[in-house]
């Protein structure tokens with residue numbers, strides 16, 4: 576089995592490659608990544624010399640590169656994306672380019688190469704927001720699309736394209752819509768690694784608005800095990816919702832991290848709310864649990880402890896990333912490479 580993983584140098588993609596290479600030592604993996612500010616090959620140091628792993632530098636929007644990377648592959652697991660909601664508010668264009676156009680290029684090449692399974696990693700944010708006063712409501716596979724941010728709109732657009740390639744051309748596809756992931760190798764602009772690295776440095780933890788917005792947190796290896804099941808046992812044309820059964824608001828996340836790092840409450844700071852902030856996401860994962868036997872295995876308290884421990888042990892990894900020099904060089908280099 577040879578699998579093309581796009582965006583494998585990012586947070587979830589690199590966890591997925593590490594998870595799969597350990598579980599399936601006979602499988603081969605090609606990682607196609609444009610190494611934007613969010614891509615980091617250091618995440619994959621432990622496998623870079625493994626003969627079953629190959630890195631291809633390039634963009635999912637570049638058809639020739641995609642053809643080269645997909646050559647001889649049986650499956651595609653597509654993670655590559657611009658993934659940060661706040662950045663989509665200040666600069667939406669690249670989100671449409673990478674998330675929509677890039678997905679279409681991959682689908683076209685997958686169709687030509689008769690790829691056996693194209694799995695698209697999407698988000699619960701395509702469903703919009705749930706009200707805070709109706710905790711019984713959750714997103715599931717029947718929920719109508721109602722994206723609010725340019726990020727979620729671009730992901731919704733690509734979900735529809737993936738389904739269209741199944742319905743129109745018979746491409747074998749699956750889609751997963753998952754909740755907020757956390758764990759090792761998470762770029763410290765996202766809330767959990769930002770709070771952890773700030774706490775370690777005695778910096779403030781910036782909480783949006785009143786801190787009441789709720790996310791359903793999913794430990795990243797639980798997400799990897801769900802994708803593993805879907806690509807092997809999921810039915811073509813189907814969507815699966817993946818959630819962590821761990822709904823927490825911003826204040827609860829801050830409290831958990833301050834507790835796990837032993838830092839004072841005074842680090843909590845309220846900042847201006849995100850524009851168009853969705854107040855609640857929550858996933859009902861009954862379908863994947865009943866049909867494929869998947870369950871999240873890491874609860875929030877345990878997951879935060881594991882994540883804090885990882886950031887404590889890997890200070891060099893995140894210190895380098897948050898240094899201005901790294902961000903300037905990485906952005907400049909990746910802009911030049913993509914040109």
Ligand SMILES: NC(=O)c1ccc[n+]([C@@H]2O[C@H](COP(=O)([O-])OP(=O)(O)OC[C@H]3O[C@@H](n4cnc5c(N)ncnc54)[C@H](O)[C@@H]3O)[C@@H](O)[C@H]2O)c1
Pocket residue numbers: 581582583584585586587588607608609610611612613614615633634635636653654655656657658659673677696697698699730753754755756757762
């Ligand atoms: N992180 C979450 O909580 C979460 C939740 C739901 C869905 N998702 C989805 O999962 C996927 C992975 O998310 P993540 O958090 O690992 O993202 P990330 O930002 O950490 O990684 C994205 C990766 O894609 C690469 N990339 C960006 N543009 C590219 C291009 N044009 N061509 C090739 N590679 C490119 C980057 O270099 C990076 O390695 C995304 O599709 C995201 O929408 C993430």
